[in-house]
Amino acid sequence: MDREQATKILTEAGREHEVVEILEGMHDRTSAAYKSIEDDPDLNDEAKQRRQATYYLGVMDEVNEKLSDLASRVTVVDHDDASTIFGVKDLDGDPASLAISRRDAGDRVDASDSVEDKRNLLDRALRSGDEVLARAVLEWAVQAGDKETVNRYLSARPEHQAGLERLWAAEHSPRRGSMRTAFALSGLRGGRLSGMTSYQIQALTEPAYR
Structure with a gap:
């Protein structure tokens, strides 16, 4: 290099x-x-x-x-960072099944009509423990530059703050x-x-x- x-x-x-x-x-x-x-x-x-x-x-x-x-x-x-925070790394379950679930969750986020709908998806996912869906919404939020949605995720998963800051910088620098x-x-x-x-x-x- x-x-x-x-x-x-x-x-x-x-x-x-x-x-x-x-x-x-x-x-x-x-x-x-x-x-x-x-x-x-x-x-x-x-x-x-x-x-x-x-x-x-x-x-x-x-x-x-x-x-x-x-x-x-x-x-x-x-x-x-991306595998841990956006993907399914460290989640319990069959890797192949988790990968399919993550793809489906991403499709669900993409299909939601508005920012508010996506935030509601995140809130429900965090309440129900649907980490795959929560991470799918989070990835959208980082790519879209939606700080409010990112902060909602961080309020529930503060342990991901350092990694999220790096991913945010990589996306928006x-x-x-x-x-x-x-x-x-x-x-x-x-x-x-x-x-x-x-x-x-x-x-x-x-x-x-x-």
């Missing part, structure tokens, strides 16, 4: 702030490294730029590894990275590399350039 893919996954999961934290947390170290190279009296200008380019590419490898690891873990958590992420990433491209493209920086380290 490359940096762009990982950033997209994390942004869509509502975790862009963690991407920014990782990038900003490396700024002081990279700035010090660029300065150390710049201050080396044994290097001419060309060698300094080449050394900084090599260092930058190493930093990007580290960024890719950190973001890919985080994105992989977020993906696993997201799947587990911006689908594209913000300028803050782009700015934090550009902050790692210091010294003589400012303003250069990744392709130009890569070219500085190629044997043909030397």
Whole structure:
């Protein structure tokens, strides 16, 4: 998984702030490294730029590894949240029968005429202990952005709050990275590399350039 893919996954999961934290947390170290190279009296200008380019590419490898690891873990958590909160994971009964019941419950929610009808379905499901139907209504509510219905579910199932918050963020967070992420990433491209493209920086380290 490359940096762009990982950033997209994390942004869509509502975790862009963690991407920014990782990038900003490396700024002081990279700035010090660029300065150390710049201050080396044994290097001419060309060698300094080449050394900084090599260092930058190493930093990007580290960024890719950190973001890919985080994105992989977020993906696993997201799947587990959805299975536990929207699906039939952890419910007692035959898995095949539960899966059919969950599908039928989803159809029932879709067929209800109004938001109020869906909320009434949820209230009845929670009173009767029909967890499959309650989860079907809840999934609709999260996808529709209906906070009132989500809060009704949470009042009865507060143990699902953390997972629901993650699922809500994944559904309603911006689908594209913000300028803050782009700015934090550009902050790692210091010294003589400012303003250069990744392709130009890569070219500085190629044997043909030397």
